[in-house]
Amino acid sequence: MTKTLKCVIHARLLALVLSSLATCAAAQGNTQAAASTAVKRGEYLSKAAGCLGCHTEEKKGAVPYAGGRGLKTPFGTFYGPNITPHPTAGIGKWTEAHFARALRHGERPDGANYFPAFPYPSFTGMTDADVRDLWAYMRTLPASAQPSRPHDVGFPYNLRFTVTVWKWLFFTPGAFTPDPKATAIVNRGAYLTTALGHCGECHTPRNFIGGTRKDRFLAGGKGPEGKDIPNLTPTRLKKQWGDKDLADFLSTGLTPDGDVPAEAMGEVIRNTTGQLTAADLAAMIAYLRSLPAIADEKKK
Numbered sequence: 001m002t003k004t005l006k007c008v009i010h011a012r013l014l015a016l017v018l019s020s021l022a023t024c025a026a027a028q029g030n031t032q033a034a035a036s037t038a039v040k041r042g043e044y045l046s047k048a049a050g051c052l053g054c055h056t057e058e059k060k061g062a063v064p065y066a067g068g069r070g071l072k073t074p075f076g077t078f079y080g081p082n083i084t085p086h087p088t089a090g091i092g093k094w095t096e097a098h099f100a101r102a103l104r105h106g107e108r109p110d111g112a113n114y115f116p117a118f119p120y121p122s123f124t125g126m127t128d129a130d131v132r133d134l135w136a137y138m139r140t141l142p143a144s145a146q147p148s149r150p151h152d153v154g155f156p157y158n159l160r161f162t163v164t165v166w167k168w169l170f171f172t173p174g175a176f177t178p179d180p181k182a183t184a185i186v187n188r189g190a191y192l193t194t195a196l197g198h199c200g201e202c203h204t205p206r207n208f209i210g211g212t213r214k215d216r217f218l219a220g221g222k223g224p225e226g227k228d229i230p231n232l233t234p235t236r237l238k239k240q241w242g243d244k245d246l247a248d249f250l251s252t253g254l255t256p257d258g259d260v261p262a263e264a265m266g267e268v269i270r271n272t273t274g275q276l277t278a279a280d281l282a283a284m285i286a287y288l289r290s291l292p293a294i295a296d297e298k299k300k
Contacts, residue, residue, distance in 0.1 A: 038132065038133045038136040038137075039133075039136050039137050039140055040137075041130075041133040041137075042133040042134045042135070042136045042137025042138070043137045044275075045130055045133060045134045045137070045196065046134060046137055046138075047271065047272055047275040047276075048192060048196045048197060048272060048275070048276060048280070049123070049134070049196045049197070049198070049272075050197065050198070050268065050271060050272045051065065051083070052064060052065065052271050053069070053267055053268070053271050053272070054069055054071070054080040055067055055069060055080040055081070055082070055083050056068070056069055056080075057069055063084075063142075063144045063146060064141070065082070065083050065084050065138075065141055065144070066082045066084055066089075066090075066144035066146040067079065067080050067081045067082035067083065067146065067148045067149065068080065068082075068146070068148075068149050070149075070152075071117050073117065073210070074210075075153055075154075075157040075210065076151065076152050076153030076154055076157060076158070077151065077152040077153070078115060078117035078118075078151045078153065079148065079149040079150070079151055079152075081148035082144060082146055082147070082148045083138065083141075084141045084142065084143050084144045085138070085139055085141060085143045086143040086144055086145055087143075088145075089143075089144065089145045089146060089147050089148065090143060090144065091138070092143060093109075094109060096131075096132065096135045099131065099134075099135045099138070100131050100135075102114065102118075102120065103120055103123040103124065103126060103131055104120070104123070104124050104126075104131075104173055105120070105124070105173055106118065106120035106121070106124075106163075106167065106171065112160045112161075113160045113161070113163035113164060113167070114160075114163075115151070115153075115160070115163060116163065116166065116170075116171070116210060119198040119201045120171075121170070121171050121172075121201070121212070122194060122195055122196075122197075122198030122200060122201055123195065123196075123198065124171075124172075124173045124174060124175075124195075125174070125175055125176035125191070125194060125195030126175070126176070126195050126196065127175060127176070128175075130196070166209065166210070166211070169209075169211060170210075170211035170212065176190070176191050176194065176195045178190075178191075182290065183286075185282070185283045185286050186283070186286050186287050186290050187287075188280070188283040188287075189280075189282075189283035189284045189285070189286050189287025189288070189290075190287045192276075192280055192283060192284050192287075193218075193284055193287050193288065197272065197273075197284070199218065199232065200212060200217055200218055202229055203218045203219075203220055203229055203230065203231075203232050204216060204217050204218055204219065204221075205219070205220070205221030205222065205229075205297075216294060216297070217291075217294075218231070218232040218233055218288075218291060218294075219231050219232075219233055219235075219294035219296070219297075220232065220236065220296065221297060227262075227264075231294065231296055232288055232291070233288075233291045233292065233293050233294045234288075234289065234291060234292075234293040235293040235294055235295055235296065236296065241256065243282070243285050243289075246285050247278070247281050247282065247285060249269075250269060250273040250274065250276075250281060250284075250285075251269070251273065251274050251281065252269070252274065253265075253266050253269040253270070253274070
């Protein structure tokens with residue numbers, strides 16, 4: 001083999017190696033970029049879903065997502081658990097499948113039921129992409145060793161197997177289905193309101209065993225702590241306000257006349273609706289405007 005031919009072969013081999021390295025580097029760069037995008041989307045989704053409010057204590061210096069927030073109900077007080085990636089105190093040993101199972105079916109990794117104080121009846125509608133990206137974000141949170149606080153719920157409501165009957169009666173798992181007769185904007189607003197934002201969990205009245213009354217969806221009533229919850233249908237959706245007034249209220253927490261909402265809604269505005277993009281906020285308003293008007297129930 002001549003010297004010239006050897007040089008040509010070596011040059012081609014070198015070119016091939018360099019090309020392969022460049023391809024690998026590009027692929028790795030694309031993978032990292034995709035992962036970064038997923039985490040960023042997941043962070044936005046965590047705000048749209050209101051995760052911080054339920055999984056962070058109401059005290060100064062509380063560790064975000066480390067659990068401890070109480071939800072008072074007629075059945076007792078339920079406490080949001082630690083959902084940081086801590087391997088024992090949190091969900092560090094979970095897989096993405098475990099996470100999806102919790103959101104979609106209200107089940108723990110061991111198969112036991114979650115109590116429906118965890119709004120999986122709404123989260124079940126989340127898309128595969130949103131579940132995946134939310135999981136990607138949750139994995140990036142700082143791990144906290146703070147133990148989850150046990151629920152303060154009496155017998156028989158503390159028995160998880162009884163939730164199976166509740167599910168048969170009131171829970172229908174399945175992804176959100178767009179309304180073919182509605183616009184893309186209204187469908188986006190419906191998804192944000194009914195699945196991610198789980199507005200119906202508070203703004204829909206419940207029966208004596210905690211099932212939502214579908215005939216009064218988003219029509220308000222008594223909340224879990226006995227306080228009045230506003231009707232979000234066009235009957236009481238501040239019909240005298242324009243869309244801009246509503247958008248300003250859900251972004252800043254201020255009404256056109258300078259009033260402010262109750263603290264519970266104020267927190268929702270700070271952590272959730274006030275963090276939405278202008279397009280998503282407009283979509284929610286469009287959806288709420290499209291709902292059938294339901295009259296307020298007469299007070300007994």
